[in-house]
Amino acid sequence: MVAPIQSGGTSMAGQVPVTVRATVCAGQLDAVRKVLADLRRHGPQDDRMPFAALPDVHFARLFVLEDVTDLDGELIPASLVYMADVDGSVDRHLRRLATRAGTGLDEVFGYCVGWPASATDRQRADWLRGHCLQPAAYYVHRVGRTVAQIQAEDRLRTELATMVDEAGAAGESSAAAVRARIEARVRATPELAWALRPAAGLGLAGRLRDTVHKLVPAAGVLLALPVVVPVLVAGLVAIRAQESTDRPDTDRPDPDHVHEVERYEDFAAQNPFTAVGLLKPGPLRRATMRVALAGLDWACRHRYARDNLAGVRTIHFARWLPLDDGRRVVFASSYDGSQESYMDDFINRLSWGVNLVFSNGLGYPRTRWLVFGGARDETAYKHYLRRHQVPTVVFYSAYQTLSARNVDDNSLIRDGLRHTGTAGDEADEADAAGAADEADAARWLRLL
Amino acid sequence: MTEQLELDDMQGLLVRGYGTLPEAAFLLLRFDDVPAARRGLAGWADSVTSAERAPAGTALNIALTAVGVAALSPDGRLPAGFSQPFADGMVTAYRSRLLGDVDDDDPAGWAWGGPAGDPICALLLVYAERPDLLAGAVDAATRHAAGHGMTVVRRLTTLPLSEQEAFGFRDGLSQPTMDGLPRAEAGAEVVRAGEFVLGYPNEYGLLTERPLLARERDPGGVLPPDAAGSGCADLGRNGSYLVLRQLRQDVAGFWDFVDHAAGGPDGTTPAEARELLAAKLVGRWRSGAPLTLSPDHDDATLAEVNDFGYHHLDPDGLRCPVGAHIRRANPRDSLEPQPGTERSRELNRKHRLIRRGRNYAEDGEQGLHFLCLNASLTRQYEFVQHSWINDPSFHGLVGSVDPVVGPRGAGGTTFTEPARPVRRRHPGLPRFVHVRGGAYFFLPGIRALRYLSSLPDPTLSVR
Numbered sequence: 001m002v003a004p005i006q007s008g009g010t011s012m013a014g015q016v017p018v019t020v021r022a023t024v025c026a027g028q029l030d031a032v033r034k035v036l037a038d039l040r041r042h043g044p045q046d047d048r049m050p051f052a053a054l055p056d057v058h059f060a061r062l063f064v065l066e067d068v069t070d071l072d073g074e075l076i077p078a079s080l081v082y083m084a085d086v087d088g089s090v091d092r093h094l095r096r097l098a099t100r101a102g103t104g105l106d107e108v109f110g111y112c113v114g115w116p117a118s119a120t121d122r123q124r125a126d127w128l129r130g131h132c133l134q135p136a137a138y139y140v141h142r143v144g145r146t147v148a149q150i151q152a153e154d155r156l157r158t159e160l161a162t163m164v165d166e167a168g169a170a171g172e173s174s175a176a177a178v179r180a181r182i183e184a185r186v187r188a189t190p191e192l193a194w195a196l197r198p199a200a201g202l203g204l205a206g207r208l209r210d211t212v213h214k215l216v217p218a219a220g221v222l223l224a225l226p227v228v229v230p231v232l233v234a235g236l237v238a239i240r241a242q243e244s245t246d247r248p249d250t251d252r253p254d255p256d257h258v259h260e261v262e263r264y265e266d267f268a269a270q271n272p273f274t275a276v277g278l279l280k281p282g283p284l285r286r287a288t289m290r291v292a293l294a295g296l297d298w299a300c301r302h303r304y305a306r307d308n309l310a311g312v313r314t315i316h317f318a319r320w321l322p323l324d325d326g327r328r329v330v331f332a333s334s335y336d337g338s339q340e341s342y343m344d345d346f347i348n349r350l351s352w353g354v355n356l357v358f359s360n361g362l363g364y365p366r367t368r369w370l371v372f373g374g375a376r377d378e379t380a381y382k383h384y385l386r387r388h389q390v391p392t393v394v395f396y397s398a399y400q401t402l403s404a405r406n407v408d409d410n411s412l413i414r415d416g417l418r419h420t421g422t423a424g425d426e427a428d429e430a431d432a433a434g435a436a437d438e439a440d441a442a443r444w445l446r447l448l
Numbered sequence: 449m450t451e452q453l454e455l456d457d458m459q460g461l462l463v464r465g466y467g468t469l470p471e472a473a474f475l476l477l478r479f480d481d482v483p484a485a486r487r488g489l490a491g492w493a494d495s496v497t498s499a500e501r502a503p504a505g506t507a508l509n510i511a512l513t514a515v516g517v518a519a520l521s522p523d524g525r526l527p528a529g530f531s532q533p534f535a536d537g538m539v540t541a542y543r544s545r546l547l548g549d550v551d552d553d554d555p556a557g558w559a560w561g562g563p564a565g566d567p568i569c570a571l572l573l574v575y576a577e578r579p580d581l582l583a584g585a586v587d588a589a590t591r592h593a594a595g596h597g598m599t600v601v602r603r604l605t606t607l608p609l610s611e612q613e614a615f616g617f618r619d620g621l622s623q624p625t626m627d628g629l630p631r632a633e634a635g636a637e638v639v640r641a642g643e644f645v646l647g648y649p650n651e652y653g654l655l656t657e658r659p660l661l662a663r664e665r666d667p668g669g670v671l672p673p674d675a676a677g678s679g680c681a682d683l684g685r686n687g688s689y690l691v692l693r694q695l696r697q698d699v700a701g702f703w704d705f706v707d708h709a710a711g712g713p714d715g716t717t718p719a720e721a722r723e724l725l726a727a728k729l730v731g732r733w734r735s736g737a738p739l740t741l742s743p744d745h746d747d748a749t750l751a752e753v754n755d756f757g758y759h760h761l762d763p764d765g766l767r768c769p770v771g772a773h774i775r776r777a778n779p780r781d782s783l784e785p786q787p788g789t790e791r792s793r794e795l796n797r798k799h800r801l802i803r804r805g806r807n808y809a810e811d812g813e814q815g816l817h818f819l820c821l822n823a824s825l826t827r828q829y830e831f832v833q834h835s836w837i838n839d840p841s842f843h844g845l846v847g848s849v850d851p852v853v854g855p856r857g858a859g860g861t862t863f864t865e866p867a868r869p870v871r872r873r874h875p876g877l878p879r880f881v882h883v884r885g886g887a888y889f890f891l892p893g894i895r896a897l898r899y900l901s902s903l904p905d906p907t908l909s910v911r
Contacts, residue, residue, distance in 0.1 A: 157846070161873070168870035175869040258532060262542040266834075269841060311785040338546060340826045341835040347652075348795055349785065378827075379657045403841035445870060446764055447844075 022112035048104035062394035098125035137297035175441035249363030272392035416444035451628030469575035470609035471582035481597025488596025489901035511889035516569030529659035548855030560885035606806035618736030647685030658684025686893030693886035731774030743767035757781035759788030
């Protein structure tokens with residue numbers, strides 16, 4: 001598959017997933033847990049992980065992956081994982097983090113194998129870079145929208161809403177008149193002048209890269225169809241044969257585990273979801289997972305890059321990350337609302353997509369033909385997710401009160417300030433244009 | 449397909465609100481002596497009111513907390529398969545965040561059910577046709593409890609059954625109709641029985657998780673078998689989860705706010721403006737007529753019309769605001785991604801509640817003993833409370849929780865009345881409803897109640 005993100009000088013506005021994973025030294029797991037609990041208590045101002053001082057971070061999290069024995073009896077040691085969704089590039093983020101945190105990072109990663117003692121900021125950044133992993137699929141709610149843009153547009157909404165209050169009190173008679181009045185106010189306010197320009201977005205270079213990323217794999221798949229189709233069909237038939245003998249794990253999650261996960265949920269508008277699981281045995285499942293994730297990544301970038309993941313509008317970011325030579329996969333997302341509403345969304349709106357990926361996981365509820373069944377078994381599916389969830393001890397959001405829908409609406413509000421003016425030669429045309437302008441202004445005002 | 453319900457094994461509250469029995473009292477019980485309490489419950493199990501026919505005179509229903517069920521079990525532990533919120537109880541830190549029971553409404557300050565209060569094991573719901581019958585039934589129940597190792601730790605009184613809640617609006621109009629019961633009216637919203645009663649298929653066509661016991665734990669064969677054919681005994685079948693919350697309503701505060709917010713520039717508030725704003729907050733006029741059907745004035749003839757949707761008549765909330773109480777508690781056909789369709793209603797049907805609350809007035813306060821029944825506390829009651837009532841971003845709103853019943857942060861909440869050309873915003877709505885107590889209960893099937901009250905003591909059980 002095409003790696004969607006390369007390090008180094010990517011577009012200023014693109015969003016990239018940072019994932020640092022480091023093995024914890026034997027016997028140091030409790031020390032790591034203590035640091036995470038401490039970071040959580042201190043919040044994003046803490047010098048060791050100063051998220052609030054890093055203007056490129058949308059969301060960030062730190063968690064521990066416990067040690068586990070794989071299906072061949074081999075021990076996968078415990079590790080510390082840092083994830084962030086950032087604007088710009090992974091390199092720039094890690095350099096910035098290392099500069100800001102300095103020796104503070106020693107306390108966070110100092111219990112991991114190979115962490116350089118008494119290093120320079122640069123060396124620490126390099127170490128983190130060396131421990132980066134690349135997700136196989138990455139979803140961004142709106143590609144190109146930066147933290148700075150999201151925060152500025154929210155402040156803009158607050159200001160404009162007050163102007164709307166005043167227009168209402170002044171008894172303006174039409175939506176178009178209200179909008180014209182507000183637009184004039186914005187125009188006359190130098191601090192708000194930016195709002196009249198379109199958001200930077202990906203930029204020309206970014207869009208070009210995006211188009212190449214879109215067309216090359218698609219063209220490749222099309223050209224290879226005579227080979228791809230028989231392989232997919234054969235794979236699907238083989239999967240179907242396995243599905244009837246795969247053993248779903250029907251255990252309830254351990255209440256203590258559920259309580260531990262719940263401890264870190266429902267503090268902000270968004271919640272972190274982090275889960276890890278072993279894949280089913282055999283190369284077929286690994287291959288299926290790889291193909292599914294490659295397709296998903298392509299779809300996220302080209303079909304779902306504007307405000308929804310196959311109809312689900314509550315996810316800000318999500319990533320699917322194969323680990324340990326493909327023996328395990330981590331799924332991590334930042335979503336709006338409660339765990340329950342999140343799981344319901346997947347069952348009701350997206351069970352096929354969830355099945356396609358997660359049914360390759362060991363113990364997943366029974367599927368048929370890869371996409372049917374599975375998540376539709378509500379209780380089994382909810383138990384499966386809870387069992388595999390990882391307590392997300394440290395979670396940071398740069399915009400704690402904003403749902404993804406709020407963020408989208410704020411962008412629409414800003415864009416609506418730049419409506420095209422209307423003028424017609426004939427009286428009829430002017431009337432029609434006036435009516436269209438009024439309808440457009442009314443739609444815009446509904447967002448405020 | 450119509451569900452065959454075992455009405456003789458279901459407690460009556462599941463199918464009727466006892467409208468013919470206007471008097472009611474709810475007794476919260478503690479078990480002091482478990483063997484005696486079992487005998488006491490066995491006695492009540494014989495007289496508990498089933499769903500089979502409407503009772504005359506009095507009715508009695510019984511529900512148990514997780515603490516109560518565990519106490520009755522031979523090993524002192526709650527059997528596996530009960531839902532996690534029931535097992536944990538209503539007042540964990542996580543649940544309090546989820547339900548909005550924070551700040552002034554922190555369970556630490558509750559009159560009952562809070563962490564410092566008396567442990568609650570059971571709830572006795574007593575209904576009667578007349579006050580004297582109620583007094584007699586409550587007296588008898590209290591004596592029966594005292595004689596069987598149980599203490600009434602709190603008696604929740606109710607006002608005579610009324611169609612109006614304390615703010616003055618007709619309440620309880622939109623109730624789902626359970627599949628398998630005679631239809632109340634044409635166009636009634638029929639919901640699969642398994643959404644409310646354990647052991648029957650729910651809206652997914654599946655059986656909701658419930659406590660199943662190995663057959664040897666029910667040697668007498670008291671319990672019904674698992675409908676899924678596992679061979680287990682089903683302790684959940686014909687039972688339901690019951691949510692009880694005492695909600696104090698600040699009636700003066702509500703109307704003061706409305707008077708102030710609806711006032712004109714001259715400081716006076718015309719009666720029509722006052723009524724309209726109050727109706728906008730609720731989504732119905734005082735008579736119960738929905739604003740969606742009658743946007744400009746109250747029309748009592750529309751009060752009981754319930755087969756309406758929002759999307760086609762009123763997508764932007766110009767009639768009934770998107771943030772209004774009833775539009776949040778039951779969004780009907782407005783759920784995305786395909787509002788206005790059967791698909792949207794289908795999603796909504798997975799979050800319905802049977803409501804059986806009664807008003808109260810005591811100790812100088814008034815409000816509602818909110819009581820609802822559902823098969824999944826997480827997908828139904830907690831979802832409605834968290835993701836609809838309490839969500840500040842509900843349907844794209846900003847910083848706006850339910851204007852009538854929602855919790856508030858420090859600065860209150862904002863209510864928006866959509867209008868043309870410009871909406872009217874009401875910032876700083878204070879809290880009108882306060883939680884004074886609450887707990888999760890299991891309303892067992894009648895055989896399950898008999899089973900639980902006939903279990904052996906730990907000392908007698910073979911280890």
